[in-house]
Amino acid sequence: xxxxxxxxxxxEGYIPTPASFxxxxxxPPGKALLYGEIVDEETAMREAAKALLTRKNPTIFPxxxxxxxxxxxxxxxxxxxLELAMEIPNCRIIxxxxxxxxxxxxxxxxxxxxxHPNLTILHNRIEVCIFVGVHCHYANLSLRMIRAGTNCYTxxxxxxxxxxxxxxxxxxxxxxxxxxxRDVLVEVxxxxxxxxxxxxxxxxxxxxxEEWVKVSPLDFGEYAYLLIPRRGEIVEESE
Amino acid sequence: MGLEYxxxxxxxxxxxxxxxxxxxxxxxxxxxxxxMQMGQFKELVEEHPMCAGCYMAYFIRVFxxxxxxxxxxxxxxxxxxxxxxxxQAAVPFIYGNYGDTNAxxxxxxxxxxxxxxxxxxxxxxIAGDGGLIDIGFGMTMHSWFRREKFTTIMVDNEVYGNTxxxxxxxxxxxxxxxxxxxxKKFDKINAVELAKTAGCVYVARIxxxxxxxxxxxIRRAILAARHFGPTFIHAYTSCNIEYSIPTREVLxxxxxxxxxxxxxxxxxxxxxxxxxxxxxxxxxxxxxx
Numbered sequence: 001x002x003x004x005x006x007x008x009x010x011x012e013g014y015i016p017t018p019a020s021f022x023x024x025x026x027x028p029p030g031k032a033l034l035y036g037e038i039v040d041e042e043t044a045m046r047e048a049a050k051a052l053l054t055r056k057n058p059t060i061f062p063x064x065x066x067x068x069x070x071x072x073x074x075x076x077x078x079x080x081x082l083e084l085a086m087e088i089p090n091c092r093i094i095x096x097x098x099x100x101x102x103x104x105x106x107x108x109x110x111x112x113x114x115x116h117p118n119l120t121i122l123h124n125r126i127e128v129c130i131f132v133g134v135h136c137h138y139a140n141l142s143l144r145m146i147r148a149g150t151n152c153y154t155x156x157x158x159x160x161x162x163x164x165x166x167x168x169x170x171x172x173x174x175x176x177x178x179x180x181x182r183d184v185l186v187e188v189x190x191x192x193x194x195x196x197x198x199x200x201x202x203x204x205x206x207x208x209x210e211e212w213v214k215v216s217p218l219d220f221g222e223y224a225y226l227l228i229p230r231r232g233e234i235v236e237e238s239e
Numbered sequence: 240m241g242l243e244y245x246x247x248x249x250x251x252x253x254x255x256x257x258x259x260x261x262x263x264x265x266x267x268x269x270x271x272x273x274x275m276q277m278g279q280f281k282e283l284v285e286e287h288p289m290c291a292g293c294y295m296a297y298f299i300r301v302f303x304x305x306x307x308x309x310x311x312x313x314x315x316x317x318x319x320x321x322x323x324x325x326x327q328a329a330v331p332f333i334y335g336n337y338g339d340t341n342a343x344x345x346x347x348x349x350x351x352x353x354x355x356x357x358x359x360x361x362x363x364x365i366a367g368d369g370g371l372i373d374i375g376f377g378m379t380m381h382s383w384f385r386r387e388k389f390t391t392i393m394v395d396n397e398v399y400g401n402t403x404x405x406x407x408x409x410x411x412x413x414x415x416x417x418x419x420x421x422x423k424k425f426d427k428i429n430a431v432e433l434a435k436t437a438g439c440v441y442v443a444r445i446x447x448x449x450x451x452x453x454x455x456x457i458r459r460a461i462l463a464a465r466h467f468g469p470t471f472i473h474a475y476t477s478c479n480i481e482y483s484i485p486t487r488e489v490l491x492x493x494x495x496x497x498x499x500x501x502x503x504x505x506x507x508x509x510x511x512x513x514x515x516x517x518x519x520x521x522x523x524x525x526x527x528x
Contacts (some may be wrong), residue, residue: 066248079248206257
């Protein structure tokens, strides 16, 4: 017998039992998943809205299907995501532009990488997030990692069949459905008495491009000698 | 894939990381960059975890700068050093199981030609000597026998560098390696002649000492594969760790090997030759205009 509401915010610990092994099925069309249970879309949307309005540092993680304007639908969906972001108080947008592994490291304030999403979530102390426009296989990977290692409440706005590993998962979500979710969120916000003037989230804080003309070897302090070797000296060690 | 995939959705420009904004603005997508301009445009691969002084990393950097159509290219690799940098580039990358890259590439190229009949999609396999000529030998050869239209590039470091230094079929005769102390008893496999016999329409052997020549060879291999059939490049990319080549001597080693057994060699069928003559004649005319 499956446990009731098995999919809760983590940390579940290393390699948590997959939601599908805990008896969670993907929702049929017109339904949604809430904590691993199939419910009405409206119920799931209201619960997701409450989490976004009450938990700390709400963040939207848009994936490549939204970030890149590869067709008219994607651009419309991107517009809807921005409209949603405007209505969530103190919301941030941290993008996932692609899935390539990035080593030695990423800038966790500027982007999220599906191969180690926990870095971005833990660094920014994100307690509730929305996945939208992330291809299913990488959304599954990331959502499970997030549930394993963080206390983040995950909401998956999926364009396909949904994700069992998210706390709230809506299916067949496109621009219109995102706008519907936005309306529900605004309604819940008003019910909760939260005052908020819609505004766009802050811009990406990526470091400005290094301007090499302005960088002096002296900026490198004790490592300056690595940049200006003495005459005839060949530097082999870089660390 | 395609230029529309490197266009940021309206409104999201200020939410993208700087890296991607630069890639769209100053990257090589949709334009023909010259490899000699490297450093003046945003390159497709920048950070990578390969060893300091790795010549393969240099070759891969030049490879990405030389792609004729980066927005419509898919790169395949397999276990080995090369994939460490390949997987971090801003070009779609598929990691094949060890040895099956050319089989995956065959299916991929066929699928792309069905899915996008009006578009040019380039498929390039870059794998090491182990992945292509040792363990992947059968699949590599059969893709050539079947005349599959994609490019195969062997980055030959003459050793299994990732796993501690076992000898490969491409290690030179007599060489002693960390995990092969008795010395190799057989000759290096003549991959270039094999490729010619197996049906490749363009074959080249190169020691990457001259970036302009590397770029030209890669471009030719990709263009020939697009129109005629399989193409193959055998590139010497030394393993400075397993062969204990001091970092400062890596280029000198490449030059030395170029004089010994990696002299630049290029072979193509008559129709490919005609194609390039025509293409280069047109390009010269355009430059004159």
